[in-house]
Amino acid sequence: AQTVTQSQPEMSVQEAETVTLSCTYDTSESDYYLFWYKQPPSRQMILVIRQEAYKQQNATENRFSVNFQKAAKSFSLKISDSQLGDAAMYFCAYLSGTYKYIFGTGTRLKVLA
Amino acid sequence: GAGVSQSPSNKVTEKGKDVELRCDPISGHTALYWYRQSLGQGLEFLIYFQGNSAPDKSGLPSDRFSAERTGGSVSTLTIQRTQQEDSAVYLCASSRGGGGDTQYFGPGTRLTVL
Numbered sequence: 169a170q171t172v173t174q175s176q177p178e179m180s181v182q183e184a185e186t187v188t189l190s191c192t193y194d195t196s197e198s199d200y201y202l203f204w205y206k207q208p209p210s211r212q213m214i215l216v217i218r219q220e221a222y223k224q225q226n227a228t229e230n231r232f233s234v235n236f237q238k239a240a241k242s243f244s245l246k247i248s249d250s251q252l253g254d255a256a257m258y259f260c261a262y263l264s265g266t267y268k269y270i271f272g273t274g275t276r277l278k279v280l281a
Numbered sequence: 282g283a284g285v286s287q288s289p290s291n292k293v294t295e296k297g298k299d300v301e302l303r304c305d306p307i308s309g310h311t312a313l314y315w316y317r318q319s320l321g322q323g324l325e326f327l328i329y330f331q332g333n334s335a336p337d338k339s340g341l342p343s344d345r346f347s348a349e350r351t352g353g354s355v356s357t358l359t360i361q362r363t364q365q366e367d368s369a370v371y372l373c374a375s376s377r378g379g380g381g382d383t384q385y386f387g388p389g390t391r392l393t394v395l
Contacts (some may be wrong), residue, residue, distance in 0.1 A: 201381045211370060213324075213386035220381070259323060263381060267312060268337070271323040 170195045170261050174272035181250045182280050188235075189245045189275045191260030201263040202236070202243045208256040208273070216258070219243065245279075255279045283307075286385035287373050293393045294363055302358040302390045307374030313356050314384060315348060318370040327371075330356060363394045 171194045181187035193202070204216040214251050219227045219236050231248045247254055260272040304327040306313050315327040326340040330350045341347070342355050345364075346372045350356040360367055376382035 180325075203383070205386075210371075211389040211391075213372065213374075214384055215385070218383055267314070267329050267380065268326050269314075269316075269324070269384060270326075273321075273323045 169260055170197075170264065170270050171219070172260055172270050174260055174275050175234050176275045177273075178276045178278070180278045181247070181278055183250055183252060186246060186248045187250055187277065189258050189260075189277065191243045191272055193241050193243065193260075193262050193270075194269055194280040195241070195262065196222070197264050199264075201243075202234075203261040203263065203269075204232070204234070204243075204245045205261060206260045207258045207259060217245065228265075238245070252279050252281060285375050285385055287387040287390050289352075290388065291391045291393070293395065295395050296340055296365060297362055299361045300363055300392065300394070302360075302371050302373075304356045304358070304373030304375075306354065306356070306373070307385055308354075308374035308387075310377055311353065312376045312378055312382065313350060314374045314376075314385075315356070315358050316372045316374065317342075318372055318389070322367070324372065325357070332356065347385060356377055359390075363392075363395045368392055368394045 173192045200221045202219045217229045228253045233246045235244045257274045259274045262270045284331045288303045289353040313330040326346050331338045332353045333350050345361045370391050374384040374386045374388045375386045
């Protein structure tokens with residue numbers, strides 16, 4: 169069965185600095201999708217970034233980028249120039265060719281002014 | 282609508298009562314999902330709809346939980362004879378289709394069972 173592991177329950181970063189959130193997963197499939205979602209106190213899960221496993225190029229969205237290492241089954245999220253509004257829970261998620269997301273337990277990110 | 286909406290935002294109920302949680306997906310999205318998020322936990326898959334059919338109900342924790350979807354749109358999650366362990370945030374998501382489509386989430390319903 170697929171699993172997703174986020175080993176950092178909490179991280180802190182100074183405003184304007186860079187932080188990397190870790191995610192590893194376990195799967196025997198070759199075709200799948202990986203996501204990072206942000207959940208602020210409002211509870212709304214917001215898509216941050218999406219990566220297709222067949223693409224070797226790392227996805228980027230403005231200040232957010234991933235380091236996707238397929239062989240190592242690692243999918244880390246880098247947030248550059250951190251802002252106060254980035255403070256939230258961040259969830260890594262795996263999706264195979266079906267529909268069932270498998271989520272990690274999340275990393276709480278604190279941004280220090 | 283512009284996004285997934287859920288109602289109520291918060292629900293407090295007494296143990297043993299039935300509750301209904303509602304989800305309005307993004308217009309045109311055929312797939313709809315329910316998840317449960319307990320305090321400090323990740324998201325637990327409950328059920329998936331494609332149109333009005335639910336091909337996968339494997340995540341429903343017990344027979345006290347049921348869900349339906351009508352008109353390929355609105356979905357209702359019903360919890361009968363609520364228990365304190367049912368207290369959680371219930372999140373709904375929708376996607377254009379199934380497969381690898383990105384799921385878009387609603388703001389959730391926080392259920393508290395006293």
